[in-house]
Amino acid sequence: PSERKKQKKTQGCPKNILDSLLEFTRKCSSTRQHSDWASQMRASEIPTAALVLGVNVPDHDLTFQSLSELLRDSVTPHVASLQAKECGALKQLMKRVLERVMGTVVDDDEEEEEEVQQPGSRRHHSVLCSLQALCDWYSSKTKKRSSAAVDEQHRQPPVVIIFKDLEAFNPRVLQDFILICSRYVQRLPLMFIFGIATAPSTIRHMLPNSVSSLLCIELFQSLSCTQHLTTVIDKLILTSNFPFKLSGRVMQVLVSIFLYHDFSVRNFIKDDDTLALCRAELVLTTVVFLRMLAKDELISLLQKCAEVLQPVKSKQMKNARVQLEELLAKFKQLDEVAAPDLQKKTDLFQLQKTLLEMNESRRSKRRSPFELLRNEAVEFIDSLVKNHLSPPESKPLYEVCYYSSSATVRRHLNATPRTSIQAALGRPYNYIQNDSLKAEDGTVSNAAPDICIAYKLHLECGRLINLYDWLEAYSTVVSAAEDGDPDSDGFGKVDEVKHARFIRAVSELEFLGFIKATRKKTDHVARLTWGGC
Amino acid sequence: MAGRLEHPGYDEEKLRIVSEQLPCREVQAGALLSLMGQPQQYCYPSLFIYGHRASGKSHVVNTLMKELELPHATVSCVECISAALLFEQVLLAFFGCDAASLLPRSPSLSDFVRIYRQQASQSPAEQTRYIVLEKAELLRDADANLLPALLRLQELVSIFLYSEIVWDKFRPNTGCFEPLLLHFPDYSKGELQQILSKDRHPSYSAEFYSSYVHILLGVFYAVCRDLRELRHLAALNFSKFCEPVAAGKAKETDAHKLWKNIEPHLKKAMQTVYLREVSSLQWEQMEEHDAGALRGLSAHTHVELPYYSKFLLIAAYLASYNPARTDKRFFVKHHGKIKKTNFLKKNEKTSNHLLGPKPFPLDRLLAIFYSVVDSRVAPTASIFSQRDMSVKFVLITCVNICFPLQIPEFKVAVFLFLCRFVLFTSFAL
Numbered sequence: 001p002s003e004r005k006k007q008k009k010t011q012g013c014p015k016n017i018l019d020s021l022l023e024f025t026r027k028c029s030s031t032r033q034h035s036d037w038a039s040q041m042r043a044s045e046i047p048t049a050a051l052v053l054g055v056n057v058p059d060h061d062l063t064f065q066s067l068s069e070l071l072r073d074s075v076t077p078h079v080a081s082l083q084a085k086e087c088g089a090l091k092q093l094m095k096r097v098l099e100r101v102m103g104t105v106v107d108d109d110e111e112e113e114e115e116v117q118q119p120g121s122r123r124h125h126s127v128l129c130s131l132q133a134l135c136d137w138y139s140s141k142t143k144k145r146s147s148a149a150v151d152e153q154h155r156q157p158p159v160v161i162i163f164k165d166l167e168a169f170n171p172r173v174l175q176d177f178i179l180i181c182s183r184y185v186q187r188l189p190l191m192f193i194f195g196i197a198t199a200p201s202t203i204r205h206m207l208p209n210s211v212s213s214l215l216c217i218e219l220f221q222s223l224s225c226t227q228h229l230t231t232v233i234d235k236l237i238l239t240s241n242f243p244f245k246l247s248g249r250v251m252q253v254l255v256s257i258f259l260y261h262d263f264s265v266r267n268f269i270k271d272d273d274t275l276a277l278c279r280a281e282l283v284l285t286t287v288v289f290l291r292m293l294a295k296d297e298l299i300s301l302l303q304k305c306a307e308v309l310q311p312v313k314s315k316q317m318k319n320a321r322v323q324l325e326e327l328l329a330k331f332k333q334l335d336e337v338a339a340p341d342l343q344k345k346t347d348l349f350q351l352q353k354t355l356l357e358m359n360e361s362r363r364s365k366r367r368s369p370f371e372l373l374r375n376e377a378v379e380f381i382d383s384l385v386k387n388h389l390s391p392p393e394s395k396p397l398y399e400v401c402y403y404s405s406s407a408t409v410r411r412h413l414n415a416t417p418r419t420s421i422q423a424a425l426g427r428p429y430n431y432i433q434n435d436s437l438k439a440e441d442g443t444v445s446n447a448a449p450d451i452c453i454a455y456k457l458h459l460e461c462g463r464l465i466n467l468y469d470w471l472e473a474y475s476t477v478v479s480a481a482e483d484g485d486p487d488s489d490g491f492g493k494v495d496e497v498k499h500a501r502f503i504r505a506v507s508e509l510e511f512l513g514f515i516k517a518t519r520k521k522t523d524h525v526a527r528l529t530w531g532g533c
Numbered sequence: 534m535a536g537r538l539e540h541p542g543y544d545e546e547k548l549r550i551v552s553e554q555l556p557c558r559e560v561q562a563g564a565l566l567s568l569m570g571q572p573q574q575y576c577y578p579s580l581f582i583y584g585h586r587a588s589g590k591s592h593v594v595n596t597l598m599k600e601l602e603l604p605h606a607t608v609s610c611v612e613c614i615s616a617a618l619l620f621e622q623v624l625l626a627f628f629g630c631d632a633a634s635l636l637p638r639s640p641s642l643s644d645f646v647r648i649y650r651q652q653a654s655q656s657p658a659e660q661t662r663y664i665v666l667e668k669a670e671l672l673r674d675a676d677a678n679l680l681p682a683l684l685r686l687q688e689l690v691s692i693f694l695y696s697e698i699v700w701d702k703f704r705p706n707t708g709c710f711e712p713l714l715l716h717f718p719d720y721s722k723g724e725l726q727q728i729l730s731k732d733r734h735p736s737y738s739a740e741f742y743s744s745y746v747h748i749l750l751g752v753f754y755a756v757c758r759d760l761r762e763l764r765h766l767a768a769l770n771f772s773k774f775c776e777p778v779a780a781g782k783a784k785e786t787d788a789h790k791l792w793k794n795i796e797p798h799l800k801k802a803m804q805t806v807y808l809r810e811v812s813s814l815q816w817e818q819m820e821e822h823d824a825g826a827l828r829g830l831s832a833h834t835h836v837e838l839p840y841y842s843k844f845l846l847i848a849a850y851l852a853s854y855n856p857a858r859t860d861k862r863f864f865v866k867h868h869g870k871i872k873k874t875n876f877l878k879k880n881e882k883t884s885n886h887l888l889g890p891k892p893f894p895l896d897r898l899l900a901i902f903y904s905v906v907d908s909r910v911a912p913t914a915s916i917f918s919q920r921d922m923s924v925k926f927v928l929i930t931c932v933n934i935c936f937p938l939q940i941p942e943f944k945v946a947v948f949l950f951l952c953r954f955v956l957f958t959s960f961a962l
Contacts, residue, residue, distance in 0.1 A: 094614070130612060130622075132622070179611050183612075218815060
């Protein structure tokens, strides 16, 4: 199922933009062959496609992967993709380009120092890291190809270099690379694709005029993120064939995470994956969605259901199908009543809003005939589903799979490091299942680790904490743990071991960010967090 | 205006071809020739040629070398990431790849000289060999001994260096053999006219093209003297210029009509193509379809950001441009009065926008963020990763990198209009 999902996802990827990019590539390689006056004047520029993909960086990988595959299949076999983090210096960039286009290992002066010096023979086997080598390789390939080639374009396919994340590249490295490439553009048909996450004006910020005048840049805009998500949701989740559905509230949480944080469709799908391993509550899902759908969409969905049920041979299903068709007929007969004002699902944020609104106003609204009919249809499907797809609760081991608690989802997806640290420090029993650590809320057991004791004590202080007082309190607590006799002489006295343990606990708290050293008062530390438990 | 290049020792015919290809550069070419002397004579060891971009430096030298068939090696220092590549290319050009393969791994200068001597003794030359190094300013960043050594290779070769930067900036601290300096001045308007008229369109007369060039220079000379740029512009706009003639509406000699046709077009080109806001391809398409306004690269500044990223950006902007002492007043509900000291009164007039963004520590950013965001939001890891993302997209930049000893500080890196845009779109939600 994950492969199928991924397949569907690449189809859901902006198909138009990939097509137009391919067109652009083909056009560039063909205009190069023209010998008319204007093309000759323009022949010294490197054709470049500036692809604006949006801020959803985790999705870009997939897009570029499919782009490379498409290019390899239809236009040219020489495609190289580069990421900024592996091209910190010009040398590494050249190396990657050569390796990926030629498919061989490139000689690097700095590596392999222990190799035995064999002057003469060594150089013949490895390729030097320069564009001249690429030129020679390309021309040798062209000669081999020219005999078998059909047309000019196949004989001289362009060499495409894709810069996946342009903003992250070192501008200097990029400029030098473009300068070098422009010297070889007559001999080597190069083409660049820039993957831009923010806006095309970053090109102007990264490349000075002297460098951007060597490029012939054309702009391609991808779908905006919300449109993209809508497409994906349409194709993957809301089709009746899709086996995994999520409960409505879980959906809300995921959608809000999407909109608020990441705009990343990929993460959206990934979480879908992990949750969909558990079978979510089908009934609640379909009911929620069906209630929301506008009239025509409901009709189409019912029709789809009917179609799906059609090939099924069992008698029950046939009955169900008949009932479904009756319902459909009723729908069609219905006059154009004022349907509840649900807008078309153009904006996902609107969707969420309407979800919330619906939940609030559902009881107060009086039902129109459409709504009555719709409810009837919904209940029918409800019963259908209940009878034929037995709900998860009735199955054994459902706790393993059943997952509609949105709070848990939120907790897992929205990592809150500080809350978890505070929980760990305040209630160590949650993490270390030691009975001696069990304590009521608000108190700390004497046997807790040092840092927990220090943490609890610091919570009672104000903005500035006197270290000596803290130390005293700490040693009192610890002494109570070690030797239970409050009347003995050595009780509460600070010895070296306790001192060392206290200092260690304090420096760990400082590292975690709960306190910091301050110059306002000597021997005091400032408290940085409030509201712990 | 065109002089003749003359020099004993070189073929007359070849010299004539050379001078045809080098209009307006006879003086410099003549100087070069006389410095190079006759082929069998020694040349001055090193020559430094400097001048602005597209002032003909490499064109002159390359033409001389090619037409007079002198043994030379042309190397661009941009490509020579290491000195080894430089040596390799030189040996390759003079002696073939067998000699180049004799170079050991990470060769030093002495290796290069040794192998060169070896090869030169095997194939002695009657003519001086020349090494031509482009963009020589990058040699300053290479090993400290490379530049002085290259300047001294006099018994073997003669080096021509060219660059856009003057020699004074090149002088190494330890001193070196001073090369001869040769300056290539910028072309004057008349010279530009002459040169540009040379690459005329084959189907139109030379006078027609030169009148076109004249008009073009009239519009663009004030802003641009770069020959390459002007050539590019000439190529792009010529078809529009010929339109009335091709359509039959005007004759080639109708200067006024042609001018009226082309002038608004050139003005538009100055805003777009000249600044490389649009590509030449788009420009031509626009000509064909006669579209209205053309949106250049700079017009596309719209960035779609996730909800919290927008607030992070706004918080960063506020943190950068508001001084820290005003935070309490803006972001805390019940603040007391803030007393203005004398110092503050004095400095009130300076607008913060003129001074640029100030750095701010991370905790201030987060504090402002939490007070600006209207809904309750827990400090999750996603927010922190968004901050990283914003740094990556150069929306905010990290100023000091002493983390974890110090709290990292940031500055906002975008302009007011982008933030305003973000603000308006986020409140429209």
